[in-house]
Amino acid sequence: MNRYDLVVVGAGIHGAGVAQAAAAAGHSVLILEKGSPADGTSSRSSKLIHGGLRYLESGQFHLVRESLLERTLMLRNAPDLVHLVPFYIPVYRGTRRRPWQLRIGLSLYAVLGGFGPGTSFGSVPRSQWDQLDGLDTQDLDAVLVYHDGQTDDAALTRAIVRSAVQLGAEIAAPAEFIAAELEPAGALVTYSVSNQTRSCQAHVLVNAAGPWATQVLERVIPRQQPAAIELVQGTHIVIQGGTHRGVYYVEAPQDGRAVFVMPWHGHTLVGTTETAFRGKPDDVRPLPEEVAYLEAIVRRYFPRYRSDEPLAMLDSFAGLRVLPAAKGGAFGRSRETLLEVDRADRPRVLTIYGGKLTGWRAAAEQTLQRLESALPAARARADTRELPLKPD
Numbered sequence: 574m575n576r577y578d579l580v581v582v583g584a585g586i587h588g589a590g591v592a593q594a595a596a597a598a599g600h601s602v603l604i605l606e607k608g609s610p611a612d613g614t615s616s617r618s619s620k621l622i623h624g625g626l627r628y629l630e631s632g633q634f635h636l637v638r639e640s641l642l643e644r645t646l647m648l649r650n651a652p653d654l655v656h657l658v659p660f661y662i663p664v665y666r667g668t669r670r671r672p673w674q675l676r677i678g679l680s681l682y683a684v685l686g687g688f689g690p691g692t693s694f695g696s697v698p699r700s701q702w703d704q705l706d707g708l709d710t711q712d713l714d715a716v717l718v719y720h721d722g723q724t725d726d727a728a729l730t731r732a733i734v735r736s737a738v739q740l741g742a743e744i745a746a747p748a749e750f751i752a753a754e755l756e757p758a759g760a761l762v763t764y765s766v767s768n769q770t771r772s773c774q775a776h777v778l779v780n781a782a783g784p785w786a787t788q789v790l791e792r793v794i795p796r797q798q799p800a801a802i803e804l805v806q807g808t809h810i811v812i813q814g815g816t817h818r819g820v821y822y823v824e825a826p827q828d829g830r831a832v833f834v835m836p837w838h839g840h841t842l843v844g845t846t847e848t849a850f851r852g853k854p855d856d857v858r859p860l861p862e863e864v865a866y867l868e869a870i871v872r873r874y875f876p877r878y879r880s881d882e883p884l885a886m887l888d889s890f891a892g893l894r895v896l897p898a899a900k901g902g903a904f905g906r907s908r909e910t911l912l913e914v915d916r917a918d919r920p921r922v923l924t925i926y927g928g929k930l931t932g933w934r935a936a937a938e939q940t941l942q943r944l945e946s947a948l949p950a951a952r953a954r955a956d957t958r959e960l961p962l963k964p965d
C-alpha cells in the first residue's frame with residue numbers, strides 16, 4: 574500500500590497550495606479531487622487578488638495586510654496570471670461612503686500594503702468622467718481610483734497544481750475521497766477511482782474540500798466535531814458588452830452592499846450576492862432573485878442598460894463562501910482561514926475552513942507549520958515565495 578506524508582482532499586486553490594507547499598518542503602503528497610482542479614469555489618469567485626478594501630470596515634487589518642503582501646508576491650511570480658487593474662469608486666450625492674471616508678480607507682490600504690506596487694490612489698478629473706464605460710454621471714460628486722489585482726481563478730489554481738506536480742506531488746482526478754480511519758500515527762485513506770476502491774496511508778489527511786469540508790469530516794472515523802460554519806452563496810452574472818477601463822466598485826442601491834462590475838474576457842462580470850445556503854454544495858445554482866438584484870445594479874450605474882429589454886446574459890454562476898457561524902449578515906464576518914486539527918500534538922487530520930483565493934499561499938504555509946510535529950523530517954526543494962506560476 575502506498576504511503577504518503579500528506580493526502581490532500583480537494584484540488585481547489587487551498588488543496589493545490591498545500592500540495593505545492595508540502596512538495597516544496599520535500600514531502601510526499603497525493604491530492605484527491607472528485608472532479609477536476611478548480612471545479613468548486615475556486616472557479617466561481619470574483620477573481621480578484623486583493624487586500625479587500627471593504628474588510629477595513631470590519632477591522633480585518635491582519636487579513637488585508639497579509640492579502641496585500643500575497644498580492645505583491647503573485648504580481649512578481651505569476652505576472653501572466655495576476656495583473657493590476659484600476660478600480661473606480663463612483664460617489665454620488667446619496668452614496669453612503671463619502672470621498673473623505675474612502676480616502677482614509679485608501680490611505681490605510683496603502684500603509685497596510687507597505688506602499689508596494691499598486692498602492693497609490695487618486696481621483697478621476699470631472700473632464701474624464703465620460704471615458705468611464707458609460708458610467709452614470711448624474712448627481713456624481715467624485716470618482717476615486719486605486720489599483721488591485723485581477724486573475725483567472727481556475728487558471729491560477731491549475732497553475733499551482735502543476736507547480737506542485739513539478740515538485741513531485743501526485744494527483745488523482747477524478748478520485749473521490751470515501752473515508753479515513755485514524756490510526757495512532759496517521760490515517761488509512763480510502764478513495765474511489767473509476768468505481769474502484771483504493772487505499773493508501775498518510776501521516777496526515779488535509780481536508781481542503783471547501784464547502785464540502787463538513788461532509789468530508791463526517792467520513793472520518795472516529796467521528797470529528799466539525800467547526801461551526803455557515804455556507805453563504807454568492808452569484809455572479811456575465812453580461813454582453815465590454816467594461817474596458819477597469820473594475821467599478823459600486824454600492825448596491827437596494828442595501829448599500831459593495832458590488833463589483835468588472836471586465837471579463839471582453840464582457841462584463843457583475844457580483845456578488847450574499848444568500849444563506851442550506852442545501853448540498855453540489856446543488857448551488859444562481860437564484861432568479863439574485864440575478865434580478867445584480868441586473869438592477871448594472872441598470873442603476875450604466876444607463877445604456879436601462880431599456881426595457883432583458884440584459885443579454887452570457888453566463889451566471891454561484892459559489893459558496895465558508896464563513897464562521899454568527900447572527901446577522903455575511904458582509905462583516907471574518908474572511909480569515911480557520912485551521913482545525915483532531916489533536917494539537919501530532920495531528921492526523923487538519924481541516925481548512927474559509928479563507929480567500931488571495932491568501933492561498935500563506936494559508937498553505939500556515940497549514941504546514943501546524944503539521945510540523947506530525948510530518949517526518951524532509952529536505953526542502955524550494956521556497957513557495959519564489960516559485961513562478963505559469964498559465965496553461
Ligand SMILES: Cc1cc2nc3c(=O)[nH]c(=O)nc-3n(C[C@H](O)[C@H](O)[C@H](O)COP(=O)(O)OP(=O)(O)OC[C@H]3O[C@@H](n4cnc5c(N)ncnc54)[C@H](O)[C@@H]3O)c2cc1C
Pocket residue numbers: 582583584585586587588605606607608609610611612613614615616617618619620621622623748749750751781782783784785789806807808845891892893894925927928929930931932
Ligand atoms: C462568490 C465568491 C466570490 C469570491 N471572490 C473572491 C475574490 O475575488 N478574491 C478572493 O481572494 N477570494 C474570493 N472568494 C473566496 C475564494 O474563492 C475561496 O476562498 C476559495 O476559492 C476556496 O478554495 P478551496 O480550495 O477552499 O475550496 P474549493 O475551490 O471549493 O475546492 C474544494 C475542492 O474539493 C473537492 N472535493 C469536495 N469533496 C471531495 C471529495 N469527497 N473527494 C475529492 N474531492 C472533493 C471539490 O470538487 C473542490 O474542487 C470568493 C468566494 C465566493 C464564494
